Amino acid sequence: MSTPPVSILLPFHDARETLDECLDSIAAQTFTHYELLAIDDGSQDASAALISHHALRDARIRLIRQPPLGLVAALNRGLAEARAPLIARMDADDRMHPERLAAQVTGLTADPALGLLATQVHLFPEEHIQTGFREYIRWQNACCDPDTISDEIYIESPFAHPSVMFRRAVVKAAGGYRTGIFPEDYDLWLRLAQSGVKMAKLPQVLLDWRDSEGRLSRTDPRCSREAFDRLRAAYLARDSRLQGRSLVFWGAGRKTRRRCNLLIEQGFTPIAWVDIDPRKIGNRLRGVSVVPPEWLSRDERPFVLSYVTNHGAREDIASRLEAMSFRRGVDYLMVG
Numbered sequence: 001m002s003t004p005p006v007s008i009l010l011p012f013h014d015a016r017e018t019l020d021e022c023l024d025s026i027a028a029q030t031f032t033h034y035e036l037l038a039i040d041d042g043s044q045d046a047s048a049a050l051i052s053h054h055a056l057r058d059a060r061i062r063l064i065r066q067p068p069l070g071l072v073a074a075l076n077r078g079l080a081e082a083r084a085p086l087i088a089r090m091d092a093d094d095r096m097h098p099e100r101l102a103a104q105v106t107g108l109t110a111d112p113a114l115g116l117l118a119t120q121v122h123l124f125p126e127e128h129i130q131t132g133f134r135e136y137i138r139w140q141n142a143c144c145d146p147d148t149i150s151d152e153i154y155i156e157s158p159f160a161h162p163s164v165m166f167r168r169a170v171v172k173a174a175g176g177y178r179t180g181i182f183p184e185d186y187d188l189w190l191r192l193a194q195s196g197v198k199m200a201k202l203p204q205v206l207l208d209w210r211d212s213e214g215r216l217s218r219t220d221p222r223c224s225r226e227a228f229d230r231l232r233a234a235y236l237a238r239d240s241r242l243q244g245r246s247l248v249f250w251g252a253g254r255k256t257r258r259r260c261n262l263l264i265e266q267g268f269t270p271i272a273w274v275d276i277d278p279r280k281i282g283n284r285l286r287g288v289s290v291v292p293p294e295w296l297s298r299d300e301r302p303f304v305l306s307y308v309t310n311h312g313a314r315e316d317i318a319s320r321l322e323a324m325s326f327r328r329g330v331d332y333l334m335v336g
Contacts, residue, residue: 004060006034006101006165007082008090011074012051013041015092018210019050025095027058031102034088036061037078042068047092072184075177082168091162093210100206104165107202115197116166116189118159119206120144128211135311137209144201151329153193154232155314155336161185163207170197182231183223190235232335233262236305241333242268245303250274250317252283252290256307259335263305271302297324304332 008026012019026036038051038061048063055061066077079087086108088101100119107117120141123129136156143149143158152158174191177184192199221227236242247268249260252275260270264286273290275281283290296304304326306317314334326332 004033004035004084006031006086006088006105007078007084007168008034008036008088008101009039009075009078009082010036010090010092011039011041011071011078012043012047012092013068014043014045014047016043016045016047016050018093019047021095022090022092023051023054025097026090028098029096029101030098031105034060034101035083037064037081038062039064039066039074039078041066041070041074070179072177072179075184079168079172079176085168086165087168087171088165089162091210093212094162095208095210097206097208099204101165103202103204103206107200108165108167111198111200113198114200115170115192116159116164116199118164118199118201120201120204121160121163121207121209122205123211124208125211128213133211141201141205144203146198146200147329149199149201150193152334153190154236155334156228157183157186157189159185159189159199159201160207160209162209181222182227186228187231190231194235194238228336229259229262233259233266236263236333236335237266237268241329242303242305246271246300248272248274248296248302248304250293250304250306251308252277252280252285253308257285259307260305274304293320296321296326301326301331305335306332307335309336 040048040063048065051061051063055063064077064081066074086105088104090096104117104119108114121137123133123137139156140158140160143152149158170192171188174188174195178187180187247270249270252273270288272295273285273288274293274296275290276293280290281292304321306314308317318328321332
């Protein structure tokens with residue numbers, strides 16, 4: 001079989017209940033020249049047998065078995081085995097829309113400078129979706145152009161992992177997926193962003209992303225709030241936009257300070273804390289004054305990191321900063 005332009009990486013572990021639906025959605029793609037690498041991470045159920053059954057009817061499917069080494073090992077095994085220059089990620093409990101692969105191949109072909117192209121997603125089943133997750137998807141689906149993704153990448157992970165297609169060479173050059181006490185996909189997006197890789201998202205919903213009580217983002221300590229906070233702080237400390245600039249942290253509340261401290265521990269001490277609460281203004285935190293937003297209207301412009309996450313707060317803070325001619329991604333960043 002000729003070398004396909006796309007390799008689909010589908011790691012799975014005990015996914016028999018949802019695999020049929022997933023595989024049917026892949027088989028329904030209008031773009032048909034792909035290989036499907038199904039990496040069995042030590043399943044104990046009938047998942048591998050189901051893949052084998054589908055492979056008998058479809059030569060594009062290849063079953064790869066490994067002991068239960070974990071998701072990162074399965075993903076890197078898939079990268080090593082893939083023959084195509086483009087890699088499409090997929091999870092065993094999700095569904096592709098029929099035009100997904102075609103749209104992403106077209107987008108990446110049209111822009112050779114683009115290293116990764118994701119899609120908007122739809123959460124299902126509707127009855128399981130909580131308000132916070134729904135708001136996250138609303139924000140994520142709005143992060144489409146490369147500038148927005150670059151400027152908002154410290155808020156949350158801007159992509160649903162099974163919605164992305166990327167150039168294999170780009171991810172291999174970045175070192176592939178890394179193992180650690182952090183979400184492997186968000187770590188990769190941050191690494192690609194800091195190495196200057198251009199990333200974008202199609203403004204169409206082309207993946208149904210399943211929410212469930214057992215999903216890793218709910219159960220795995222690598223996806224805990226603390227894991228995300230520490231990962232963000234590690235990459236912020238290396239972000240060139242912060243180097244050589246005086247820093248101001250917006251948000252003087254207790255929870256906000258806890259997240260700011262992760263960056264302070266790496267040597268990034270602010271010259272001021274900004275808050276709108278009159279009870280906090282005038283206090284000193286770590287020996288540094290809490291000041292009102294108007295304090296920022298001074299000649300020497302610092303770099304502002306806003307850690308406030310209350311509903312609607314980011315929009316309000318961005319409006320205040322931009323009214324003082326602060327530029328997103330140049331003079332300030334929002335942090336989740």
